[in-house]
Amino acid sequence: TQLLEQSPQFLSIQEGENLTVYCNSSSVFSSLQWYRQEPGEGPVLLVTVVTGGEVKKLKRLTFQFGDARKDSSLHITAAQPGDTGLYLCAGAERMRFGAGTRLTVKP
Amino acid sequence: DVKVTQSSRYLVKRTGEKVFLECVQDMDHENMFWYRQDPGLGLRLIYFSYDVKMKEKGDIPEGYSVSREKKERFSLILESASTNQTSMYLCASSLSQGAYEQYFGPGTRLTVT
Numbered sequence: 001t002q003l004l005e006q007s008p009q010f011l012s013i014q015e016g017e018n019l020t021v022y023c024n025s026s027s028v029f030s031s032l033q034w035y036r037q038e039p040g041e042g043p044v045l046l047v048t049v050v051t052g053g054e055v056k057k058l059k060r061l062t063f064q065f066g067d068a069r070k071d072s073s074l075h076i077t078a079a080q081p082g083d084t085g086l087y088l089c090a091g092a093e094r095m096r097f098g099a100g101t102r103l104t105v106k107p
Numbered sequence: 108d109v110k111v112t113q114s115s116r117y118l119v120k121r122t123g124e125k126v127f128l129e130c131v132q133d134m135d136h137e138n139m140f141w142y143r144q145d146p147g148l149g150l151r152l153i154y155f156s157y158d159v160k161m162k163e164k165g166d167i168p169e170g171y172s173v174s175r176e177k178k179e180r181f182s183l184i185l186e187s188a189s190t191n192q193t194s195m196y197l198c199a200s201s202l203s204q205g206a207y208e209q210y211f212g213p214g215t216r217l218t219v220t
Binding site: 033040043044048090095096100 | 142213
């Protein structure tokens with residue numbers, strides 16, 4: 001059972017564009033993690049969001065946790081080719097991952 | 108930095124073989140996990156362990172078993188490999204119960220022919 005739905009599944013943009021990807025669930029999570037995975041490697045943790053409504057910034061990446069703690073978004077400003085990868089969200093407790101958004105940023 | 112290592116990056120096995128995938132972490136983490144990753148399905152939890160000699164089934168344990176004889180080592184065993192077990196296998200660790208941030212190894216791409 002896929003408890004976390006990520007959208008879009010694929011996203012291809014030009015360098016310098018902004019983008020937002022989404023992670024939605026019908027379940028409430030005490031926290032939610034975002035990971036980035038590059039080809040041939042394991043996922044690497046980017047951030048954990050804990051409080052409903054929380055916004056965290058990591059350089060050009062902005063993460064938001066929904067008020068009800070059922071959804072989250074990741075916004076990237078002025079995307080760069082180095083942002084290319086698979087972005088995964090994961091809910092705490094049940095250790096469930098979404099299928100991911102595969103982002104390609106073209107130079 | 109936490110380092111999680113997996114014994115092989117690529118592995119090719121024949122149907123019916125017994126397959127061992129080894130994972131070692133060097134940061135004294137209590138929790139260890141095994142996932143498989145397939146396109147469009149994301150990461151699915153196979154087994155996890157909160158302590159030495161302890162194991163819990165994840166979402167898809169059928170056809171797999173695990174062993175945790177030492178805190179730093181968590182092994183995944185495919186008793187009789189089948190073609191539908193061809194996948195990317197990822198090992199992860201986390202500090203303790205309630206610490207949900209996971210640190211992953213580089214993965215083992217297993218092909219069963």
